[in-house]
Amino acid sequence: MDVTKTANHVASNYINRDLSWIEFNWRVLEEAQDTATPLLERMKFLAIVSSNLDEFMSVRVAGVKDQLKAGYGKKDFTGFTPAHLLKRLMKRTLRMVTEQYKTFRDITRQLAKEGIVFSEYAELTATQKKAMDAYYHDIVFPVLTPMAVDQSRPFPLVHTQSLYLAVVLLKEGDDPEDEPYFAIVQVPSNLSRLIPVPARTNSKKQDYILLEDLIKQHIRTLFSGYDALAVNEFRLTRNADLTLNEEGAEDLLEEIEKELRRRRWGAPVRLEVQKGLHPYALEMLKEEFEFNENEHIFEIDGPIDLSYLMKLANALPNHGHLRFSEIDPVYPEEFEVEEDMFTVLRRKDVLIYHPYESFEAVDDFVTEAANDPQVLAIKMTLYRVSGNSKLIEALADAAESGKQVTVLVELKARFDEERNIAWARKLEQAGCHVVYGLVGLKTHAKITLVVRQEKDMLRRYVHVGTGNYNGNSAKLYTDVGLFTASQSVGEDASSLFNEITGYSAPVHLKAFAVAPTTMKDRLFDYIRREAKHAREGRPARIVAKLNSLSNKEMVDELYEASQAGVKIDLIIRGVCCLRPGVPGLSENITVRSIVDRFLEHSRIIYFENGGQPEVWLSSADWMTRNLTRRIELMCPVMDEQLQQSVIRILQISLNDNVKARELQSNGLYRRVAAGEKEYRSQFEAMRITSWKEPSLRM
Incomplete structure (x- = not known):
């Protein structure tokens, strides 16, 4: 096979799985930036970007850091060592976060025009401040626990993905040149992050204030006799992957419960800090979490953790014009x-x-x-x-x-x-x-x-x-x-x-093909069968709709089929390690991703089979874990009319020219060129009243 020089600066026929995932999250971010998308739906996409990043950091990036810690330095099949990959991931992710917060500021400006205003405490009227002060003293203050850090009180446990305040203090009357005191305060996760403020007089606008902002304004109530030099937010992400000894576990349920408790002490992976964090607080946090380099520290220019926007977007009343219209699922x-x-x-x-x-x-x-x-x-x-x-x-x-x-x-x-x-x-x-x-x-x-x-x-x-x-x-x-x-x-x-x-x-x-025993071999047999059909001049085509494709053997089988002349169309929402459109390797393969209102999750495989098509539904993506370490199921659709219904689903996805992006051979995605008529697959699916109508052949 020819080796291709890629945009990842690594000579490889394969796209790195984790870098491919980052490209997927960029596509989600693009939906938050799309001005044609209703404003509150854009806010949801922005929240999804944050939630996705949290899981990615706590699992995938944590795994790469574990490899480094263990001294593992070999290249993976895409050509990356753990050290090289980690640098690329952190750099690319930081760029994404910067763009995410630019998008956040744009969305909040647009929301303000709609009467939804994210305010700071200082911007409130005297009446509004009085109401918020009462809310703090009655509801928030009783829940808070200030935790000092000194020689007699070691650094308390910082929970993963919980928001905290880092407080730098000076005792009243002390010399400002003295070493300050340090404490942390957890922002209660069981209280609403975004607090509605009573409306201003003769105003139809709804103000909201962040819970952490309200606590910061009243920080003296927690530290009487001290002056707060700085109060800044921070948030830690820990390794959240479970390490189970299933063989030695007498009771798997109890073993998992123990491991869930251990997750609280997982190794630190990422530290998010408010822009302008006090230098003393930064040094205390770096020392505690053993971050020697700044590449794992994300300085956030805005509220840390935007996943709270999902609740707000779902809860806001009387703003139907800022949402997608309701879908009423049809009973079969x-x-x-x-x-x-x-x-x-x-x-x-x-x-x-x-x-x-x-x-x-x-x-x-x-x-x-x-x-x-x-x-x-x-x-x-x-x-x-x-x-x-x-x-x-x-x-x-x-x-x-x-x-x-x-x-x-x-x-x-x-x-x-x-x-x-x-x-x-x-x-x-x-x-x-x-x-x-x-x-x-x-x-x-x-x-x-x-x-x-x-x-x-x-x-x-x-x-x-x-x-x-x-x-x-x-x-x-x-x-x-x-x-x-x-x-x-x-x-x-x-x-x-x-x-x-x-x-x-x-x-x-x-009927079934089951992983980890028969599914992979069955799929390989079917892919090779299509290649044989192509070489012998019979109709040969593969269409697969999946969430992810990262198994090297599967990619290689598809490359071989492409070289035999099989036309292969892949509809893959997220990770794809296959590099399409490479002359002599994969010029017969296209890869597209659709990111839209609904999460594309169905796994469907179509084989042309020389003019006698076969259609399969599956629980499995084409990832190593699905094919070798999970019990997965692939079931044929045997009824010819239902086969046509499934083919119709595939056709609609392949016709999308609004929300589809096509993977280029350099590992980047670009939007599919719109034709004379816009075709948005999910909206087209909503218009269809019956999935049982016949479709055209693939």
Whole structure:
């Protein structure tokens, strides 16, 4: 293969995974900058940039720092050593944060014109200050705890991603040249970060003040007898990756609970400080967190951590013109009948496309199964569940009514561990059999199996999906789900659950491909089959819609297929390590990313197969962790009409010329050139009243 000189200044056929992720977060930031997007929606995108960066720093950057600490200096397959990569990541991220806060200032100026004003305490009227003073003394002050740092009181534990005030003090009457005192104050996370201020007289504007600003104005109430020389905000990000000894853990649930507590002491990764932080405070923080270099210290010109903007954007009343119009998900037409869902599924498979079609159909499927006296067993995987899940209630009801209910709860779902522990305990109390998966593997497959007694036989009904069983995210993420009573799918579902919950050896599956055992090899076989079709002059094409592509072997297989003449269109929202459009290597491959109102989350794979197309739904991205370290599921769509529905979803994505960006061979993205008519895939999807209409061939 030819080696290409890239914009990353590294000779490589591959784009670095972490640098690719930063490009993705830039695309999210571009949505916050897009003046065609409603103002409060731009604010949400700005909050998402912050939340994304928090996870990236606490997991990915933390991992690179761990490699450095361990003395690991080898290059990865993209040509980067950990030291080189870390410098690039921090430099690129800092540029992004600078641009993010420029965008924040622009959005707040626009919001002020709409009567939503972010004020400082000094800008308030006397009446407003009086109201805020009362709020501080009645609500805020009782919650605050000043924590001094001196010889008798060591530096207190600083929680990851919590906001603090660094306070530099001088005792009243002391010489200003004396060494100052130092203390920190945690800004309470259980109080609203943004406080609404009573309206000014004869004004329709709504003022807001930040909680930390209010505390700073009243800092003397916490340190009587001292003068505050400076009060500045700071925020620490720690390594949040769990390190589990699953082999030695007698109780995985207890082991994860212990590790969650240890997360509070994770190694420092990033320190965000308010611009103009007092030099003495900076030295105290650098010494405590062992930051010898400034590259891990981000000076923030504005409020630290903009994720609070999400709550504000969702909570503001009477500003509908600043938001996207509400979407009303359609209930799947196949289930809008008098018959029960099982009767419908005996006739035909049913496909649903979220958020355009309602997740209530999934809730109803499990609820009907729970209430149906003919249902003997329900088996289900849960990775991330919403806080008020109807599914949990239905599963608990089913168990209490005597049905065999088995739930595989993935305790290691990152940052949802505590919630999933709570669900696991609730389900166990209701009488469900709760399983925590296999040692060393996360269970990421999304599947529900219902076993029903019908006359003199048992029939299996299955739902498989590309996304989590989470009713809240189903309103915000695009995902596809398939309901079927197919015998082969049902038998495979039983085999899969038996393998996960018991000692069953992997069996030959008729319909499914499952990671980590068969999926990768099956995908490679299909990609090579397309290459063979191309070499022999038959129709050959691959279209894959995924969140991420970072597995080197998979990239190499796609390169080989491209060189054989296979046309490959990849729709990848986030990370992509494949470098498209390189002569002699990947000139037959295009990669596009769509970032818009909803999070593109569905995983769909299409193989032309010499004119006999195959369509698959999958829980797995093409990342090493998905293909080798997780239990993942890939399920065929066998009904020809439903195949056409899935192809239609792919076609709509490929036609987008408003929110689609195309990956260039240099690793950067540029917007797809708009045609004579704008085509915005998500808005087009919202206009479609039925996904069951036939589509054109790919």
